[in-house]
Amino acid sequence: MSESEKFDAIIVGAGPAGAACAYTLAREGKEVLVIERGDTPGSKNVTGGRIYTYALEMLDQGLSEEAALERKVTREQVMLLGGQRAITIDFHDPSFNRDGHPPMSYTVLRAPFDEWLAGKAEEMGAMVACGIRVDGLIEKDGKITGVIAGEDEMYADVVVAADGVNSLLAQKAGLIGEIDFNTVGVGVKEVIELPASTIEERFRLTNPEEGVACMILGCTEGIHGGGFLYTNKESISLGCVFMPGEVARHKKSIQEIFQDLKMHPAVYPLIAGGETVEYSGHLVGEAGYRGIPKQIYREGFVMIGDAAGFVINTGYSVRGMDLAILSGIAAARAIVNASSPAEIGPLYMQELERIQLLPTMRATDGYFDVLQTGWLYDRMPALATAVMADLYSVDAQPPAKLSRGIREQMKAHGISVWDVIKLGFKGVKI
Amino acid sequence: MSKIVACYKWVLDESDIRINSDLSVDFSKAKGKISDYDRNAIEAAVKLAEAVGAKPVGLTFGSSKARQSLKDALSRGLEEAFWVKAEEAENADGAVTARALAAGIKAMGDVALVICAEGASDTYARQTASRIGALLDLPVVTSVLRVTVEGNTVTAVRKLDDCLETVKFELPGVISVLPEAFQPTIPGLKAVMAAGKKPVTEYDCGSLGVNLVSARKVMEVKAYAQERRNIIIEGDNAAAKVAAVVSNLKKEGVL
Numbered sequence: 152m153s154e155s156e157k158f159d160a161i162i163v164g165a166g167p168a169g170a171a172c173a174y175t176l177a178r179e180g181k182e183v184l185v186i187e188r189g190d191t192p193g194s195k196n197v198t199g200g201r202i203y204t205y206a207l208e209m210l211d212q213g214l215s216e217e218a219a220l221e222r223k224v225t226r227e228q229v230m231l232l233g234g235q236r237a238i239t240i241d242f243h244d245p246s247f248n249r250d251g252h253p254p255m256s257y258t259v260l261r262a263p264f265d266e267w268l269a270g271k272a273e274e275m276g277a278m279v280a281c282g283i284r285v286d287g288l289i290e291k292d293g294k295i296t297g298v299i300a301g302e303d304e305m306y307a308d309v310v311v312a313a314d315g316v317n318s319l320l321a322q323k324a325g326l327i328g329e330i331d332f333n334t335v336g337v338g339v340k341e342v343i344e345l346p347a348s349t350i351e352e353r354f355r356l357t358n359p360e361e362g363v364a365c366m367i368l369g370c371t372e373g374i375h376g377g378g379f380l381y382t383n384k385e386s387i388s389l390g391c392v393f394m395p396g397e398v399a400r401h402k403k404s405i406q407e408i409f410q411d412l413k414m415h416p417a418v419y420p421l422i423a424g425g426e427t428v429e430y431s432g433h434l435v436g437e438a439g440y441r442g443i444p445k446q447i448y449r450e451g452f453v454m455i456g457d458a459a460g461f462v463i464n465t466g467y468s469v470r471g472m473d474l475a476i477l478s479g480i481a482a483a484r485a486i487v488n489a490s491s492p493a494e495i496g497p498l499y500m501q502e503l504e505r506i507q508l509l510p511t512m513r514a515t516d517g518y519f520d521v522l523q524t525g526w527l528y529d530r531m532p533a534l535a536t537a538v539m540a541d542l543y544s545v546d547a548q549p550p551a552k553l554s555r556g557i558r559e560q561m562k563a564h565g566i567s568v569w570d571v572i573k574l575g576f577k578g579v580k581i
Numbered sequence: 582m583s584k585i586v587a588c589y590k591w592v593l594d595e596s597d598i599r600i601n602s603d604l605s606v607d608f609s610k611a612k613g614k615i616s617d618y619d620r621n622a623i624e625a626a627v628k629l630a631e632a633v634g635a636k637p638v639g640l641t642f643g644s645s646k647a648r649q650s651l652k653d654a655l656s657r658g659l660e661e662a663f664w665v666k667a668e669e670a671e672n673a674d675g676a677v678t679a680r681a682l683a684a685g686i687k688a689m690g691d692v693a694l695v696i697c698a699e700g701a702s703d704t705y706a707r708q709t710a711s712r713i714g715a716l717l718d719l720p721v722v723t724s725v726l727r728v729t730v731e732g733n734t735v736t737a738v739r740k741l742d743d744c745l746e747t748v749k750f751e752l753p754g755v756i757s758v759l760p761e762a763f764q765p766t767i768p769g770l771k772a773v774m775a776a777g778k779k780p781v782t783e784y785d786c787g788s789l790g791v792n793l794v795s796a797r798k799v800m801e802v803k804a805y806a807q808e809r810r811n812i813i814i815e816g817d818n819a820a821a822k823v824a825a826v827v828s829n830l831k832k833e834g835v836l
Contacts, residue, residue: 184774186770191612278774278777280770280773280774281773282767282768282773283769283770283773300769300770301769301770302769303769303770303771305770305771428599
């Protein structure tokens with residue numbers, strides 16, 4: 152660092168995006184300062200969650216092997232809840248976890264993971280300052296030139312906003328407005344401790360390395376949203392995400408709906424006897440490609456990770472951490488390759504294309520329309536479970552004709568053939 | 582420049598310590614931190630050093646885990662950190678701790694004042710200051726609420742059970758400060774950044790000749806939990822309910 156205390160880059164936020172950016176920049180010999188508000192990286196995080204390893208491998212080969220991760224995901228599940236009924240779809244593909252290759256994805260607890268990744272950035276030479284809140288940006292001649300934290304000012308060629316969803320820095324930079332409640336979900340999560348062997352028994356896993364990622368539909372009382380469950384080594388992360396606008400109008404609170412999910416006959420046996428060691432809530436971006444702000448840079452300033460809206464929700468899986476890491480790498484490459492600070496922003500956009508982040512976001516844009524379909528969140532799971540109930544009910548009476556039974560159940564659940572066709576049209580655009 | 586030494590201990594964060602159903606204690610998830618009270622001692626050293634133009638330094642006796650403490654301590658305004666290192670520190674009693682710290686104080690030299698907290702946030706044994714004073718043959722003042730230094734004279738106000746006592750002594754000496762005496766400040770960005778560049782000296786207990794044998798042996802660590810009877814007394818008649826409470830208390834032998 153020079154006498155004038157000016158860094159090549161100041162990164163605000165030591166999550167995966169910020170740490171990946173810092174790691175890459177420091178490896179290229181840049182002077183980097185990471186400022187983290189939590190006392191340790193990850194201490195403020197609430198993510199589910201799971202991470203796809205390809206992003207870590209892109210950051211540095213072999214990194215996913217030493218990362219602080221939980222269980223490799225060997226079973227992908229979707230659970231449909233209708234009243235007391237439940238359907239669980241359980242998908243298993245051994246090719247996702249082949250010998251000699253990094254497993255495709257892992258469940259992860261973010262406190263240890265973020266601390267580990269920030270530590271890697273520090274090993275590379277980045278400076279990480281924790282327990283510091285950035286209060287504002289320093290602007291000179293229309294350019295962002297540094298940050299203000301308490302009484303201290305710190306200068307850099309570029310400030311990287313990696314401060315998560317609802318980025319206060321991006322607001323201060325004038326790139327986004329107040330948060331729009333239609334573009335975010337509000338999530339709650341509990342981490343429930345259970346012995347590893349109990350988790351393996353309940354989820355039919357053969358060893359402590361294997362794990363389950365499960366999305367749950369039909370647990371939000373018709374509110375747009377859904378549940379998630381991830382098996383960690385010795386705990387289960389169970390949570391639920393809701394659109395805040397609809398929750399506000401709903402008679403039950405988020406905690407009550409979440410409590411009902413925990414007590415559901417298909418969910419309770421999975422967590423019974425466990426101890427809740429963590430309860431937390433956070434916002435999560437829900438708008439996919441459309442949630443990316445129009446402009447994610449200005450001179451001396453770029454946004455990465457959740458701050459830039461890089462989250463994909465397809466309904467059957469959620470991605471954010473891998474995209475965060477990709478965007479951190481892209482920003483770092485732009486900073487390294489730019490010959491002047493003015494070039495960083497446009498180069499960053501190019502790198503986001505080259506690293507396939509923006510193409511991926513575009514390719515999954517259609518899911519947003521599908522997931523806007525209101526009846527997916529209550530009537531669809533109710534219908535599906537009711538049809539199953541008809542199928543499996545056996546008594547002394549002759550069974551109803553299947554096709555008629557389905558038609559009657561569709562009518563009873565208020566879903567028309569036309570509704571399904573409309574959804575199909577949205578679906579084929581994906 | 583003479584030194585004002587703040588002694589501090591790297592302890593487990595009590596909020597991360599879990600108690601199992603069999604009353605065994607689970608320390609495995611607990612992270613470390615500088616003992617809360619020792620942050621006051623550090624603040625005291627920084628403030629007093631500023632007032633008299635001395636150099637505020639930190640001193641800790643700890644295992645390899647205490648390495649994490651150095652940056653934190655230095656971000657709180659200390660100019661240099663000294664670390665007397667031994668794995669035995671984790672099970673050390675008050676005598677071993679004081680011997681190690683006293684050896685560190687001797688080794689760094691030119692110490693005007695040693696400041697300890699009244700007790701550590703894990704054991705709160707309240708021994709360190711007095712034992713260091715005894716080992717180094719220095720005057721000791723405990724329970725210090727306020728302190729000023731003029732020239733070579735320290736004036737300290739002690740908070741006792743029912744009065745305040747003002748005492749004076751000549752430097753060098755040892756004091757232990759009460760938690761309310763100095764409010765620690767939260768380090769700012771520049772202080773945190775500067776901490777990484779400040780000098781750290783590691784002392785090996787062997788070369789300092791510290792006797793690390795604890796006289797105290799820890800036999801068992803067990804949690805204390807109150808047993809609850811979980812009796813709910815229902816009914817509409819207040820007098821009957823009170824009578825039921827009284828009869829239950831009598832049954833428990835508390836009345």
